[in-house]
Amino acid sequence: MITRSKIFALTTVGVAVLAMSACTRSRPEADDGVVTPPPSTQPTGPTAPSGPVTADPMGPAQPGSVRDFVATAGDRIYFELDSYQVSPEAGQRLATQAQWLQRYPNVAVRIEGNADERGTREYNLALGARRAEAVRQYLVERGVAPNRINTISYGKERPIATGGGEDAWARNRNAHTAIVSGAPQ
Amino acid sequence: MRLNRLLAGVAVASLTPLIAQAQTPPPPATSGPPVEVEISEGVLRPYQIAIAPFSGPNGSQISEVISGNLRRSGFFEPINPASFIETGLTVQNQPNFPLWTNIGAQAVLYGSAEQGPDGRTRVGFRLYDPYRQCQLVGFSFTATGENWRRVAHKISDVVYQRLTGEPGYFDTRVVFTIEGGEGEDRTSRLAIMDQDGYSPTPLSQDSNELILTPRFSSNSNEITYVALGPDYSRIYLLNLNTGRRESLGEFEGQLLAPRFSPDGSKIAFSIIRGGNTDVYVMDLRSRQLSRLTSDPGIDTSPSFSPDGSQLVFTSDRSGTARLYVMRSDGSGQRPISRGGGSYTAPAWSPSGNLIAFTKQQGGRFHIGVMDSGGGGERILSSSYFEEGPSWAPNGRYIMFARQERGGGTRLWTVDVTGRVVGQAAYAGSAGDPSWSPLLDPPPANLGLGQSPDSCPS
Incomplete structure (x- = not known):
């Protein structure tokens, strides 16, 4: 099975993927078997210098922003196969989430439970709901008001990783803490 | 042996009054009949059926839809029309039976589509057993012309039911x-x-x-x-x-x-x-x-x-x-x-x-x-x-x-x-x-003594 260190590595990847999600969302969809050809990798010539290029240092995320939440707490925890038990590593992340949420009491979150593709649709919706509920209870026990937390299960319908392999399945067994209001991006 | 078994099974189905079968539909292949597709060697010998192109508007397309339905069911293997010896069949005449047994047809289906004075299309068809030289079923469906696909599915259901003894499922x-x-x-x-x-x-x-x-x-x-x-x-x-x-x-x-x-x-x-x-x-x-x-x-x-x-x-x-x-x-x-x-x-x-x-x-x-x-x-x-x-x-x-x-x-x-x-x-x-369920109930007057069926019982 998956070792703890591997899970930690996976969570790190999950954060990186989320940070890049703005790029992945704009990817054209391959619909009804119509395959979009990959962009050409052939060099098309040098880029013409059309104007000055300025450089600025990028500071840390604005405190209290969604980006700050993702960077300091991490917004996704991962689960073992067919399990909704919060591991010690995931518990540490949730404790940090709870601290962050107590610091910014106007923020409301939605816990989204997810499952891998190795299960049938309805059972996986039920399983994802158990994962979302496990996270909700964890946050409530650490002082986050219940009325700031909604839950939903996406089952296997919203995978963050594609491809049929253990790595993708492990990443897709997760609960995502999404900030829905009370914080800038 | 397997082919004989298939033929025997179908012959039994033909001899059984379908009215009785309609009242007590056979359980779908758990233990009882039809056993003719339970082929242990893994070799399926489907029923050889000749489906002649129907005459009239959309006639050949109707035949193609029926052919595709019956083939996908796994029970039937429609014979390539290029091998047909007798052509130009009409619903007024019987087929020349030996010309169909010569190409191995265990059943022959043909029909015609005709537009009536009210603008609707009447599709008549007959299904024959060329070995016993008798008609298994004769029937017609009437619908507006653009509904020819549904008519083809209904004909498929009648043929399927007549030859397997089970209700059809194509008009769905x-x-x-x-x-x-x-x-x-x-x-x-x-x-x-x-x-x-x-x-x-x-x-x-x-x-x-x-x-x-x-x-x-x-x-x-x-x-x-x-x-x-x-x-x-x-x-x-x-x-x-x-x-x-x-x-x-x-x-x-x-x-x-x-x-x-x-x-x-x-x-x-x-x-x-x-x-x-x-x-x-x-x-x-x-x-x-x-x-x-x-x-x-x-x-x-x-x-x-x-x-x-x-x-x-x-x-x-x-x-x-x-x-x-x-x-x-x-x-x-x-x-x-x-x-x-x-x-x-x-x-x-x-x-x-x-x-x-x-x-x-x-x-x-x-x-x-x-x-x-x-x-x-x-x-x-x-x-x-x-x-x-x-x-x-x-x-x-x-x-x-x-x-x-x-x-x-x-x-x-x-x-x-x-x-x-x-x-x-x-x-x-x-x-x-x-x-879905069947879009319409199947014809009730299907079978021996109900529609023209000359095969001896």
């Missing part, structure tokens, strides 16, 4: 989801098509809303399904005739897995509350909600027995997902599945004696059937991933979704013997099929 439609995108950008749209894959038509717009698990009601005009949005999950009822869409209502908790009761008066479904999933039933007229399960395990995917008195569902209350049966008021809950692995997504057969399911075992997924009491389990199909069996109305075929590793999902069919398995006629990326 399938609701399903058209899948697109991948990862977090996945889309899943509601769609409908004819059973043979013709005219797939989206019924919902592409949006952030994922459409899941559509199911037909028993009247084939209404469907129910789940719409899963970013922050909601709703059950909708959609009338296919009027296009009217209605939400089942707003509930505390997340909704999933809606199914009509056989009489259409109720919806069984699941509500997730506090992470716990239970089965409920709602009366559609009174809007009264009843809770049927209350244990802390997952209880979902309910499916009514055809008489409405019981439900089968999946539950992991014992630690792994198994199938359970309960009475329609929730009493008498008991497990029925006996094997290892996990059992989910059950579907009670239209004949009532079988339950189809999805099973996960040994790193693979399987579609199987068991008796409604849980015995006699048989795996019909296995692959990397498959799920969601839905029965054809005659209880002989099951449609399901199969996903390749790292690839897309397609619709497949398998018969209850597991020998006729293949990709369904719709080739695109699709999931969650639900098979």
Whole structure:
């Protein structure tokens, strides 16, 4: 099975993927078997210098922003196969989430439970709901008001990783803490 | 030997009065007849049928649709029309029988389409047994010209019933989801098509809303399904005739897995509350909600027995997902599945004696059937991933979704013997099929002494 260190590595990847999600969302969809050809990798010539290029240092995320939440707490925890038990590593992340949420009491979150593709649709919706509920209870026990937390299960319908392999399945067994209001991006 | 067995089986079917069969339809191949496709060596010898091009408007297309239907059933092998010796058959004349036995035809079908004075098209057809030199059935359907496909499906049903002794299933439609995108950008749209894959038509717009698990009601005009949005999950009822869409209502908790009761008066479904999933039933007229399960395990995917008195569902209350049966008021809950692995997504057969399911075992997924009491389990199909069996109305075929590793999902069919398995006629990326009932009741006056049938009894 998956070792703890591997899970930690996976969570790190999950954060990186989320940070890049703005790029992945704009990817054209391959619909009804119509395959979009990959962009050409052939060099098309040098880029013409059309104007000055300025450089600025990028500071840390604005405190209290969604980006700050993702960077300091991490917004996704991962689960073992067919399990909704919060591991010690995931518990540490949730404790940090709870601290962050107590610091910014106007923020409301939605816990989204997810499952891998190795299960049938309805059972996986039920399983994802158990994962979302496990996270909700964890946050409530650490002082986050219940009325700031909604839950939903996406089952296997919203995978963050594609491809049929253990790595993708492990990443897709997760609960995502999404900030829905009370914080800038 | 196998061919003889097939012929013997069909001969018996021909001799049996179909009126009696219509009253007590034979169980779909559990133990009793028809045994002619239970071929242990794995070699299927389908019934050789000659389908001559029909004359008149859309005549040859009607023949092609019938041919495709019968071929996909696995029971029939339509003979290539290029090998026909006798051509130009008309419904007024008998075929020249030896010219058909010469090419190995065990049955000959031909017909004609004629436009009547009212503008409607009458399609007459005759089915002959060239060995016994007699007519098995003669019939006609009348419809508006653009409905020629439905007429072809109805003729297919008559031929199928006359030669197999089982009710047909071709005049049906399938609701399903058209899948697109991948990862977090996945889309899943509601769609409908004819059973043979013709005219797939989206019924919902592409949006952030994922459409899941559509199911037909028993009247084939209404469907129910789940719409899963970013922050909601709703059950909708959609009338296919009027296009009217209605939400089942707003509930505390997340909704999933809606199914009509056989009489259409109720919806069984699941509500997730506090992470716990239970089965409920709602009366559609009174809007009264009843809770049927209350244990802390997952209880979902309910499916009514055809008489409405019981439900089968999946539950992991014992630690792994198994199938359970309960009475329609929730009493008498008991497990029925006996094997290892996990059992989910059950579907009670239209004949009532079988339950189809999805099973996960040994790193693979399987579609199987068991008796409604849980015995006699048989795996019909296995692959990397498959799920969601839905029965054809005659209880002989099951449609399901199969996903390749790292690839897309397609619709497949398998018969209850597991020998006729293949990709369904719709080739695109699709999931969650639900098979409609027959769009019309089959002709009642079909069979010996009812329609012209000269074969000796």
